[in-house]
Every structure is written in C-alpha cells, then in structure tokens.
Amino acid sequence: MSKDVIIGFLGCGNVGSGAWRLLEGFGADIEHRAGLRFVIRKVLVRDLQKPRDIAFPAGVLTDNPDDVLNDPEIQIVAEFLGGEEPSYTLMRRALNAGKTVVTANKVAFALHWHELQKAAKRNGAGLYYEAAVCGAIPIIHSLEESLQANRIDKIFGIVNGTTNYILTRMSKNAEDYATVLRDAQRLGLAEPDPAADVEGLDAAYKLSILASLAFHGRVPFEDVYVEGITHVSAEDIRCGQELGYTLKLLAIAKRNGLNVETRVHPTFVRSDHPLANVSGSFNAVYLHGHACKEMMFLGRGAGDMPTASAIVSDLERAASSCMHRYPTFENEVNPKVSLRNNTDWQCPFYIRMLAKDEPGVLSRVAKCFADEQVSIAAVQQKGDCHNGRVTLVVITHRAGEKAMQRAITALDGDIATLESMIRVEEE
Numbered sequence: 001m002s003k004d005v006i007i008g009f010l011g012c013g014n015v016g017s018g019a020w021r022l023l024e025g026f027g028a029d030i031e032h033r034a035g036l037r038f039v040i041r042k043v044l045v046r047d048l049q050k051p052r053d054i055a056f057p058a059g060v061l062t063d064n065p066d067d068v069l070n071d072p073e074i075q076i077v078a079e080f081l082g083g084e085e086p087s088y089t090l091m092r093r094a095l096n097a098g099k100t101v102v103t104a105n106k107v108a109f110a111l112h113w114h115e116l117q118k119a120a121k122r123n124g125a126g127l128y129y130e131a132a133v134c135g136a137i138p139i140i141h142s143l144e145e146s147l148q149a150n151r152i153d154k155i156f157g158i159v160n161g162t163t164n165y166i167l168t169r170m171s172k173n174a175e176d177y178a179t180v181l182r183d184a185q186r187l188g189l190a191e192p193d194p195a196a197d198v199e200g201l202d203a204a205y206k207l208s209i210l211a212s213l214a215f216h217g218r219v220p221f222e223d224v225y226v227e228g229i230t231h232v233s234a235e236d237i238r239c240g241q242e243l244g245y246t247l248k249l250l251a252i253a254k255r256n257g258l259n260v261e262t263r264v265h266p267t268f269v270r271s272d273h274p275l276a277n278v279s280g281s282f283n284a285v286y287l288h289g290h291a292c293k294e295m296m297f298l299g300r301g302a303g304d305m306p307t308a309s310a311i312v313s314d315l316e317r318a319a320s321s322c323m324h325r326y327p328t329f330e331n332e333v334n335p336k337v338s339l340r341n342n343t344d345w346q347c348p349f350y351i352r353m354l355a356k357d358e359p360g361v362l363s364r365v366a367k368c369f370a371d372e373q374v375s376i377a378a379v380q381q382k383g384d385c386h387n388g389r390v391t392l393v394v395i396t397h398r399a400g401e402k403a404m405q406r407a408i409t410a411l412d413g414d415i416a417t418l419e420s421m422i423r424v425e426e427e
C-alpha cells in the first residue's frame, strides 16, 4: 500500500518543470521502489498567463504563495525560485509551518543556512539541498552520510558548468573569451546576464556549502575569495599548455587544523590531473579524506533533468525519513569555536610579464621575487621582441599569496610589466 505525499512547488522554471516531468514520467517507478506516491497540489508561478510546455491540471497553478504555505495538507515544499528573496522568506515560512523544504537554491541557502536550519529543527521539519550544489552529483548526501568516517582536509573542483564550457572551448580551439561567451549565450549555455557565473559567485556559494559540510564548521560565503574568468586570455591558456598545465575555474577549500582557506579563481592544474579532463559543462568534485583517500565525483551540474534528479531524490529521502537529520556543527554566523579564515595560502604561481630584452632585466625581476622569499622554479622567454619587449613567463615554487602580491607590486614598470598572475594547484 503506497503512502500519498502532498507537495507544493515554489516556482516552476527550468528546474521546477524538470522536477514535474520527472515525477510524472518516473512516479510509478518511485512508487514501486519507495512506496511513495507524490501528489503536486499547488505550483506557485509569477505569471499565470505565461504560455507553458506543461499542461497543469486546473487549479494547480497559483500566483499566491499562501496557497502553498497555508495548505495544511502540503507536507513538503520544493523551492525553485532562485536568488535570495523572496526565496529565503518563503522557505522560512514553510519551515515555521512545519513543512519540510527541498531546495535547489544555493544563494538563499548559503546566505541563510543557519536561520533555515534553526527554523527546521524548531519545527521538526526537514531541510534538503542536494540540488543546490553541482546538480545531479550526489556530493551533499555523500558528505553528510557516506563520508562521515573521514576527516576531510581538502575538497576542490569544477562546480560551475558555464565557465568550464567557456574555458574548455578556449583551451581546445584557442578562441578568445568574448567570442566563446557570446556563442555560449546564443546556445543557451550561458545566461543573458552571465555575471554570477563568469565572476565566480555561483561557484563561491557552492564552495561555502561544500566546505562547511566537509570541514564540519560554518564557512561563510563572505570568507570565500572570489576571482572570475573575465580576464582570462587565450595567450595564458596557450603558455600554460606548453608548460603542461590546463586552466580551470577551481573552487578550492583546504583545512589545516582550525585554519581554512576557501577560494575560487582561475587555476592551472597539471594536464594529467583528473580535473584537467573534465570538459564542457560537466562538474567534478575532488576530495581527500584521511580514511577514504582521494575521490572524485563527476557529472552534470546543471540542466532541468540532472537537477531534477537531485530534487526528486531529496523528496523521496525527505518523505521516507522518520527523523530528519541536520549537520551537527555549530551552524552560526559567529560560532564559538570558529574555523579561522586563512587568506595567506601557499601555492605555486604562474606569472606572465612583458619585459625589456636587455642585460640585467632577468636579475632585477628575480630580485623582486627573492626579496619576498619567492623562489623561482622555471623561467621562459617567449617569442620575438615587440616594441622592445618580450614575453617572460615565470613559474614559482610554493609561495605565500601575500608575498607574491608584494613581489609583483615591486616590479619596476620600466623593465617589466605584469600581464597576468595565475595560481597553480599542484595536489
């Protein structure tokens, strides 16, 4: 005998429509596997008149959130509105009404996780967010449950498909950033306003959630250092390739005792690293735990059906759970036992300069590095002299971020100007 689970949707865009279609097409299988029959009672939309692909039964669509939040029979609310507001307010209202929330919203979740979790616990409701990070990849459930026996000291990966698509094309075809971005927008792979993706914010929200779970302590979004891909040049990608590196927008989190570094920026990885071969709009998360050792998850991080896969699995998990579980770390903005945000991380650096081609230049550049204890691993002078300058590429050994910043600030513009500085991930 199956159990009916009455649910409501807040929003029905791309992901919400995917969830509707997955429940419609695969509902019988879920009923057979889990003994649950999902009934979508209400779907909140912004515009009731908008033409839609789905033929919703009469009375299901509403533009009034109260129809979802005040219906006592709706047990689970699935949120697809995206963005901070009104999503956060509506999710909190649902939780305060004792309804379990399933969300795909990394922004509202990363910013208000502590308040949402408090409301959920107080009301005995569940809070599920697998779809908020990396679409179909089951990384949240894995961190919350399957990897509990691990002290995870690093977790990093490609968590934004739009930027990975752009960088993959730039790497494979030597195309420039603006051309590929325009093409990605035309193909619907990048948003008309691509800022959140290309400036790294989307990845930073996801990293804040992943790092908090992995390190068992709240890592606020505000602590994540963010640098996007808007300044990446085809020339750096080519120079990196010649040195055996592939450029990716990595979201990196590392823990050493209570010190935690979290950063999103263009990163060179060795071309034989598993992340280097993650192409197009795919996502991948690589981690290391003291017991499980290295592990990599690969899959689709966006799109209606891949994200719906995570949503519907969360619905099933929420509906079959006798007792909802919440992360057990102190989920507060200012916790008593705080992880310390380390902004002076260590890594090798790739530096590209335009330098005068005359005696003594190299030693003066090297002195700027040496004065800050930055050790040079390799130097290449590339191509012919243009306007009296040549391209000089330096790879350093591991150095501190702040020392590296001081060294490049100290460069004398008369002899060498900085063109780009890209961090290298060697692990």
Ligand code: HSE
Binding pocket: 159, 160, 161, 162, 163, 197, 202, 301, 302, 303
């Ligand atoms: N815009 C994201 C991406 C998907 O390009 O990966 C949703 O988080």
